[in-house]
Amino acid sequence: MNKIDFQKRLIPYGVFSLENIYKSFPDFSYKQISRWQKDGFLIKIKQGFYAFADQKIDDYFLFLIANKIYEPSYISLEKALKYYGLIPEEIFQITSVSTKKTNTFNNPIGSFSYRHIKESLFWGYHFISNSNQKVLIADAEKAILDYIYLHSELKTENDFKELRINNNSFNENINLDKLNKYLSKFKNKKLNKRLEVFLKTIQND
Incomplete structure (x- = not known):
């Protein structure tokens, strides 16, 4: 197995799994992954997921x-708010929501955090595309609601002013x-009141 053929076949995935590798190369040796990690050809993203070291980040x-x-x-919370230009701070952690448990993964490329959200609230996102791949990101409105919903400590105008x-x-x-x-789809009276304070803060700023 040579690197050129391997990269040509797998690079369209961007991030590829062992399943992707074996689908393209059924006789591939797992030991080769370790060798290519050591010589700087591959980066381990998470157990079973890899990317090429020369990938544009x-x-x-x-x-x-x-x-x-x-x-x-799907991408939400601080990173989505930054993506839409709603907050000024640089956000270095990639923040998402998931129906799985709250979790964080760190690797040589970055830190990826996930906040749990119940299945009934897993909506309000869309695809953005680049080349062969699509990614899911919250609509701007849903990113705001996800953030306020998951940060129950935000209640007063002063709290919301700190979001800038x-x-x-x-x-x-x-x-x-x-x-x-x-x-209205959240069906949460406390969130209704907190969003009202948030919008008042925006109007008075």
């Missing part, structure tokens, strides 16, 4: 990793009718 690739190594999940929401980006990206429609 950008937000899209990080989102792809996040989606693939813990399914089902960009008003221009909020007005450009957030459809208030859609936000309220999504809110």
